[in-house]
Amino acid sequence: MFTVLVLITLSLRAQDCTCAETFEQVVQVYENDYALFNIKVNEANRKLYAANKEVFKKKAGNVSEIKECLPVLKQWLQFFRDGHNNISFIGSSAIIENRKSIAIDKSTFLKEINRIRKKKQNKKNDLLGIWKYGAYEVGIMPKKDAPQSEFIGVILNSKNNVWKPGDVKFELRQIYGNDYEVVYYMDDNSEKKLKAKFQNPENLEFVDYNTWVKVWPSNPNTTINSQETELYSDFHVRMIDGKIPYIRFPNFYEKEPAFVDSLLRSHHQELVNADFFIVDVRDNNGGNDVVYKPLFPYILSGPIQTPNYGLWISKGNIDIFLDGRKPEELDDESKEEYDYLSSLEGSLFWPDGDEYASTSIPDTLFAPHQKVAVLMNEKTISSGETFVYRTRQSEKVILYGQNTAGIIDGFNVLTKTINCFELRYPSSVRARDVAENPIDPYGMAPDVYVDKNVDVLKFAIEHMSLLIDKK
Incomplete structure (x- = not known):
């Protein structure tokens, strides 16, 4: 390279x-x-x-x-x-410096909420408390000096270093009943206007975006459901009904490949002895492809093909590739590469040659006659989609759910600042035939379509069990 x-x-x-x-x-x-x-x-x-x-x-x-x-x-x-x-x-x-923030940490928040909940009008308000989604733990509390229908969600813990305790992640205004209008703050401090539904005491859904799970105070009557939905936002391996391995990948950036490999090895016998297992990449918002590769020996049935990608050569992209160096500062080898790329300006360069695709042959394959259910939906994006693209080539795999998001025809995203704005755009194309056979913007279809209002996990277990019984 x-x-x-x-x-x-x-x-x-x-x-x-x-x-x-x-x-x-x-x-x-x-x-x-x-x-x-x-x-x-x-x-x-x-x-x-x-x-x-x-x-x-x-x-x-x-x-x-x-x-x-x-x-x-x-x-x-x-x-x-x-x-x-x-x-x-x-x-x-x-x-x-411009982010909305209040002086509060988790300990202070707990004391404040306990004080607030003692008031008669707040005793039965299940919205107040600590909520979690992905890398964030947020405390929802009444907005100070505002009507009783307005609330804020403040960061208590975050794995995203852009956010610190006390930062306001979102603001909520009750419209009626369990429906809310939301101002949701992004990493760049821009505002995203959303609708929210307070589905039940454990789930707060930001419509067409994400769903937060309540972690404190817990409802003793729904503890199991709360634990299940909290697990949904974290990578883990567990057994369903004591015999069906379930692997959850909410994204491919929070865990290192070595961690994934170690956890899979600790469940090795359960995985290879099962009639089938489940890999859940619903709502997976991508990351790094190498994170899911430790799963390949368990999920593939043989060689898979990956289209060779093309790199768009432009003066702007070459400037980024130079990492701030001037052409005359390059060593002889790099200068030769620079001159060659510059000669291709305005075209796609194919680093892996003229072949359409390269073939990957796994060193090890476990339980080749086993079946694997992959769960996906319209929020399976980026590296989540490349996971689907590669694993659907396995004879072991059956895809359940809805079409993926459809955003992988372009990748290798570059960042450029223009005046007061930051731009992000793909510098590479997925394959030579993207124009004729695009995946964007409709995504990849499942083998078995399951309406998003149906419990796809339960359906996949029933469907897969029936297939295996018939076989």
């Missing part, structure tokens, strides 16, 4: 910026550097793209406050229907 291809952030920050100027620069980045631009914009829709760009150019020209430019940029970007594209407002000062 080329030693100069180091994917890091290129900072081009300017202190003063207008929406009109920023729009022009952002368009130039995506037209020149986005790997899928010439696939997404072709002869069939080029006039549509040009008209769409003109509409948003006028919108950008009418924006006076630079922070209000973000919705315009995001709406323009939706033309590409690519979940790996993103624009966020970063302003001219540090994000952390």
Whole structure:
């Protein structure tokens, strides 16, 4: 692999910026550097793209406050229907300094909630307490000096270093009954407007986004359900009904491959002796492909093919690959690579040659006649999708659920700063035939479609058991 291809952030920050100027620069980045631009914009829709760009150019020209430019940029970007594209407002000062925060830690929060719950109007309010989702543990409490229908969720613990205890992760306003309007704060401090449903005392669903699980105070009548839903947000291996191994991957970034390998080895006999086991990648929001590879000996039935990818060569991308170095500062070998890549500007470079795909042959295969149920849904994205793409080639695997998200035709995301905004875009394409056989934006279909309102885990167990009994 080329030693100069180091994917890091290129900072081009300017202190003063207008929406009109920023729009022009952002368009130039995506037209020149986005790997899928010439696939997404072709002869069939080029006039549509040009008209769409003109509409948003006028919108950008009418924006006076630079922070209000973000919705315009995001709406323009939706033309590409690519979940790996993103624009966020970063302003001219540090994000952390601008974040809403209160002086509170977990110990103080517990004391405060116990005091609040003693009041008559709050005794039966199950919303108050500690909630968890993925890397975050949040305390929900009434918003100070606000109506009784308004609440805030403050960070108590976070595995994401961008967030510190006391930071406000979201604000809730009760509309009626168990329905809420939400302002949800992202890593870049931008606001995401959502709806929320307080489904039951243990589940708070941010509609079409994520679901939080209550961890304190627990309801003694629903402890088992609470424990089950809390497990859903963490990687783990457990036995269902004492005989069916269940492996949960909420993402592929919180755990190291060595940890996954160690846990699988500790359950080795249970995995290989079972008639079938389950791998759950619903709501998996990606990460690093190497995290799931320790599972391959258990899940594959033989060789699998991975399409060779293409790297889009542009001056902007080459500048990022150089890691801030000037061409004249490169050693002879790197300078030769730089000159070669520069000669390919405006085209896709295929590092692994002209073959469509490369074949991976597993060193070890366990229980080749076993079956594996993979659970997936529309929130299975990025590396979650590549997991599905690779494992569906195994004769052991049956996919259950709904289509994946459909955002893997472009990957190797680069970050670039334009004025007060941070842009993210794929620099590589998944395969040579992406234009003819895309996965984006509809995703990959399951072998057995299961409506999202049906308990897919229960259904998969019943379905797989029936298949094995018939066999």
